[in-house]
Amino acid sequence: xxxxxxxxxxxxxxxxxxxxxxxxxxxxxxxxxxxxxxxxxxxxxxxxxxxxxxxxxxxxxxxxxxxxxxxxxxxxxxxxxxxxxxxxxxxxxxxxxxxxxxxxxxxxxxxxxxxxxxxxxxxxxxxxxxxxxxxxxxxxxxxxxxxxxxxxxxxxxxxxxxxxxxxxxxxxxxxxxxxxxxxxxxxxxxxxxxxxxxxxxxxxxxxxxxxxxxxxxxxxxxxxxxxxxxxxxxxxxxxxxxxxxxxxxxxxxxxxxxxxxxxxxxxxxxxxxxxxxxxxxxxxxxxxxxxxxxxxxxxxxxxxxxxxxxxxxxxxxxxxxxxxxxxxxxxxxxxxxxxxxxxxxxxxxxxxxxxxxxxxxxxxxxxxxxxxxxxxxxxxxxxxxxxxxxxxxxxxxxxxxxxxxxxxxxxxxxxxxxxxxxxxxxxxxxxxxxxxxxxxxxxxxxxxxxxxxxxxxxxxxxxxxxxxxxxxxxxxxxxxxxxxxxxxxxxxxxxxxxxxxxxxxxxxxxxxxxxxxxxxxxxxxxxxxxxxxxxxxxxxxxxxxxxxxxxxxxxxxxxxxxxxxxxxxxxxxxxxxxxxxxxxxxxxxxxxxxxxxxxxxxxxxxxxxxxxxxxxxxxxxxxxxxxxxxxxxxxxxxxxxxxxxxxxxxxxxxxxxxxxxxxxxxxxxxxxxxxxxxxxxxxxxxxxxxxxxxxxxxxxxxxxxxxxxxxxxxxxxxxxxxxxxxxxxxxxxxxx
Ligand code: BGC
Numbered sequence: 001x002x003x004x005x006x007x008x009x010x011x012x013x014x015x016x017x018x019x020x021x022x023x024x025x026x027x028x029x030x031x032x033x034x035x036x037x038x039x040x041x042x043x044x045x046x047x048x049x050x051x052x053x054x055x056x057x058x059x060x061x062x063x064x065x066x067x068x069x070x071x072x073x074x075x076x077x078x079x080x081x082x083x084x085x086x087x088x089x090x091x092x093x094x095x096x097x098x099x100x101x102x103x104x105x106x107x108x109x110x111x112x113x114x115x116x117x118x119x120x121x122x123x124x125x126x127x128x129x130x131x132x133x134x135x136x137x138x139x140x141x142x143x144x145x146x147x148x149x150x151x152x153x154x155x156x157x158x159x160x161x162x163x164x165x166x167x168x169x170x171x172x173x174x175x176x177x178x179x180x181x182x183x184x185x186x187x188x189x190x191x192x193x194x195x196x197x198x199x200x201x202x203x204x205x206x207x208x209x210x211x212x213x214x215x216x217x218x219x220x221x222x223x224x225x226x227x228x229x230x231x232x233x234x235x236x237x238x239x240x241x242x243x244x245x246x247x248x249x250x251x252x253x254x255x256x257x258x259x260x261x262x263x264x265x266x267x268x269x270x271x272x273x274x275x276x277x278x279x280x281x282x283x284x285x286x287x288x289x290x291x292x293x294x295x296x297x298x299x300x301x302x303x304x305x306x307x308x309x310x311x312x313x314x315x316x317x318x319x320x321x322x323x324x325x326x327x328x329x330x331x332x333x334x335x336x337x338x339x340x341x342x343x344x345x346x347x348x349x350x351x352x353x354x355x356x357x358x359x360x361x362x363x364x365x366x367x368x369x370x371x372x373x374x375x376x377x378x379x380x381x382x383x384x385x386x387x388x389x390x391x392x393x394x395x396x397x398x399x400x401x402x403x404x405x406x407x408x409x410x411x412x413x414x415x416x417x418x419x420x421x422x423x424x425x426x427x428x429x430x431x432x433x434x435x436x437x438x439x440x441x442x443x444x445x446x447x448x449x450x451x452x453x454x455x456x457x458x459x460x461x462x463x464x465x466x467x468x469x470x471x472x473x474x475x476x477x478x479x480x481x482x483x484x485x486x487x488x489x490x491x492x493x494x495x496x497x498x499x500x501x502x503x504x505x506x507x508x509x510x511x512x513x514x515x516x517x518x519x520x521x522x523x524x525x526x527x528x529x530x531x532x533x534x535x536x537x538x539x540x541x542x543x544x545x546x547x548x549x550x551x552x553x554x555x556x557x558x559x560x561x562x563x564x565x566x567x568x569x570x571x572x573x574x575x576x577x578x579x580x581x582x583x584x585x586x587x588x589x590x591x592x593x594x595x596x597x598x599x600x601x602x603x604x605x606x607x608x609x610x611x612x613x614x615x616x617x618x619x620x621x622x623x624x625x626x627x628x629x630x631x632x633x634x635x636x637x638x639x640x641x642x643x644x645x646x647x648x649x650x651x652x653x654x655x656x657x658x659x660x661x662x663x664x665x666x667x668x669x670x671x672x673x674x675x676x677x678x679x680x681x682x683x684x685x686x687x688x689x690x691x692x693x694x695x696x697x698x699x700x701x702x703x704x705x706x707x708x709x710x711x712x713x714x715x716x717x718x719x720x721x722x723x724x725x726x727x728x729x730x731x732x733x734x735x736x
Contacts, residue, residue: 003070012306022302037064037298039269047272060122061271072311079127082382083116089326090384096337096543098145098568101649102673103158110162112326118316128171130156134594135581139180139493142524146568147595153205168212177217181583185444187220189589196696228260246301253448267297334545334552339565340614344537351538353559366427369407375544378437384547393550418514428503429522436491493583511535564647566613570596577604597664611717617642624724640676647675653713703736
């Protein structure tokens with residue numbers, strides 16, 4: 001016999017509104033069943049034992065399951081760089097994908113990850129992470145796409161579109177979560193314009209794309225924790241943006257006050273029965289919370305599940321995991337992501353692409369050359385086997401050369417070998433030890449420990465205390481990770497945004513004796529390079545580049561692929577050009593100014609601007625046109641004037657010369673990656689909505705587009721001196 005949930009699904013398929021079918025289903029539930037759907041359902045201690053003993057990478061997290069009515073619950077599995085359960089395809093991290101400037105490619109990545117999620121029965125992908133990169137020291141920078149709201153929104157919308165062909169997707173972390181070590185304690189202060197024009201437009205873009213679920217952030221915003229923040233959840237997300245999906249908390253301790261969280265509109269505390277259950281049960285019996293309020297949260301969850309056909313989604317065959325198509329897609333993304341930052345001539349020819357005679361000796365240096373180093377070791381970690389390291393990629397590609405690994409040799413031996421080689425490749429940067437998700441001892445976590453529901457399973461709690469003691473994962477009474485043997489690495493925010501002293505010393509030493517030196521940087525965001533960059537002719541931003549990253553790197557170095565990645569953030573000459581960052585801050589103000597916008601405002605020339613990247617060919621732009629009607633359309637012709645096929649990114653920036661409103665000198669409003677064959681010309685058209693030109697009206701809390709003359713630059717990076725400059729008129733102020 002069909003269950004009540006199956007009947008509701010059928011009704012929805014036959015045209016009933018999912019919210020009506022969900023409300024009918026909720027009407028059949030007992031109060032206990034409804035309350036059960038407000039959190040992960042699993043008692044805290046049972047859950048914590050599971051998650052710290054390998055459970056995290058073994059199965060999805062389930063919530064909102066009610067057997068009596070056949071409600072299957074939803075099944076969450078993380079991201080963003082792939083399926084985190086079992087062995088799966090590791091894609092390049094999101095920041096690398098941001099460098100492709102290719103939302104359609106991101107649709108394909110989402111599609112592949114969605115399919116892999118369906119092999120383990122997951123139906124909720126946790127990977128649409130779009131917190132804006134305010135400062136490159138942020139430990140989880142690699143999980144987002146960059147510093148620009150328009151670009152981040154388009155990339156995240158692409159991933160959502162692709163993933164939601166197969167599963168529901170989660171947009172996270174709402175909002176202003178871009179400090180890692182302080183994430184459990186910091187209060188981010190922000191004014192209305194910075195909030196809406198800088199830190200939220202990309203979230204709104206993805207809500208408009210139809211994302212199913214939003215995850216709240218751990219931090220607080222303007223004095224209230226995100227998990228119970230009325231302004232963010234009720235006023236903005238639900239009312240202003242009309243978000244109709246469901247809201248979940250960030251994992252352990254994402255909720256502080258259970259009742260407030262429900263009242264603000266957080267529907268499910270994840271991943272276990274933790275902070276909210278007891279206070280909500282008490283508030284219900286005291287009449288402080290109504291059953292209707294509980295029902296409305298459950299209805300939103302079930303509505304979304306019905307809309308997405310959860311419970312009846314096709315299960316993917318195991319053969320999609322690590323299938324050739326996904327591994328090659330990962331490699332394609334890595335190739336399109338690599339940014340060639342510098343490529344000077346040696347003996348009359350650019351050092352890259354490499355032009356080596358048979359038998360040439362290539363010396364490979366740097367502690368990261370032969371390391372499996374595909375990014376953060378926290379919640380986004382993917383257990384990909386057979387990762388192609390830079391060394392292996394280079395060895396396999398340049399099989400006609402002698403490729404020698406000196407990554408483990410002493411500095412003196414490395415210098416000796418650099419002298420005796422035709423070429424030096426130095427692979428340096430970061431690993432999950434120096435940047436990534438952080439869970440560790442801090443005052444903030446100590447304070448939260450008092451919220452642990454100690455009594456939910458006293459026997460297991462005491463058994464588990466002993467277990468933890470023996471395994472040294474946690475101190476007995478507090479949840480404190482002491483070592484790196486636990487599920488999560490210590491990662492955290494970077495201590496410095498330069499290379500380590502050892503890396504810099506290696507570059508100095510190798511470059512001194514070997515003029516043909518290529519530096520490959522592996523990192524999740526900007527690295528300040530001023531102390532060594534003038535000593536080397538070629539620098540490549542290689543990122544955490546996924547399962548086949550080494551092949552992608554070799555293809556770029558050899559010219560098999562023409563580099564087309566563009567920086568999704570600015571690289572300054574000096575860290576003082578960036579906004580204030582204190583990884584232990586208790587309170588911090590996010591104003592309008594960060595990244596390229598801040599450098600422009602302060603008159604600081606970047607080392608490499610936002611949107612920058614070199615190619616092995618050249619492009620010229622001509623015939624700009626602007627059409628202002630229902631939307632704003634930009635057109636131009638792009639000619640590949642070189643002798644190699646290649647791709648560039650047409651970037652469209654707007655600004656105002658004559659306005660009293662403070663805004664960035666140039667703001668990206670549209671972009672398009674285009675492939676152009678050598679000697680050919682293609683016509684490019686990009687469209688943007690008036691919203692991308694809009695200013696937040698802090699009186700009415702609405703939006704308007706200022707009238708007057710708008711400047712337009714169509715170029716290959718922000719501030720490109722070869723940009724096509726145009727202007728267009730908005731005749732009168734437009735109220736949106
Ligand atoms: C992270 C989230 C992640 C969740 C589940 C949290 O610690 O902040 O990004 O989705 O864990 O793994």
